[in-house]
Amino acid sequence: MTDVDELAHWFPSRAEIELRPGGTIKFGGDPNMEDSTGRVIAVEEPRHLSFEWGGDELHFDLEALDEGRTRFTLTNVLDAENTAARNGAGWEVCLAALDAHARGERYEEPHAGAEAPWKGVYDSYVAAGFPSGAPIPGVDA
Template sequence: MAADLTGTYLTLDDGRSAVRFSRTYDHPIERVWQFVTDAEELAQWFPSRAEIDPRPGGTITFSGDPNMPESTGRVLALDEPRHLSFEWGGDELHFDLEALDDKRTRFTLTNVLQAADTAARNGAGWEVCLAALDAKARGEAFEGPHAGANAPWKEFYAAYLDAGVPSGAPVPGLD
């Protein structure tokens, strides 16, 4: 049985490729903002530990990802508590939050890709990471790793390939 994909592959107005995910969480926007910006919260679902200097131009230090060396990125834009975008490993990540009411927030993650052939690989990785965030938002523990070669992303990767999402980039754990 194929995995249920929640990501969408798209071409942005400027011609760059991206994968986008959207969720609705039963939390106020300020709480979801913590999921996105607090290092301890991020560590529970994001692929790397991320220490963010929360200002445009601020540095982000990434560590702890078994598939990437420690690195830094730069905050591209910040509009608390609605938008954060930053550089990460050559890609851009855009987090957009929209308060639907006092207790619900729409969360949208757009991974703007440096290379289109990373779409299937990154999409599969985000499926697992966002499953961990979904569990966290429900107050549940996420069983198993949410990042790295042991994360259960291979079924998602196969489903993205079956859907015709661009691929070809090296895949940690398979290549």
């Protein structure tokens, strides 16, 4: 959750994290978005990390299960309601990439950007009634 090289396998942006409450996170490397910064809200190694990004709060939690397995929970507290379908679809694609990486498999599709396989997932969220309409980086001008 905090190693820049590991995050590159699934997180939608390069994230360099100053790992302490109040620390800065630098997001960059996405050609569809301007570089930005966020603020670390909480760190409880190795179980919890939360931070602000683009007005949203992101909470990452790890829970040890049996047989060496770990449950990963991502909570995205939205700043704007109309981002629900967009963010949900984006995180679904990113988490598929994380799942593949955790199993030692290569995720052949891009996990971020306009070429990621999010469109069908996004359409299903919209059809299910999730709030939508927020601009999509790399797609909407």
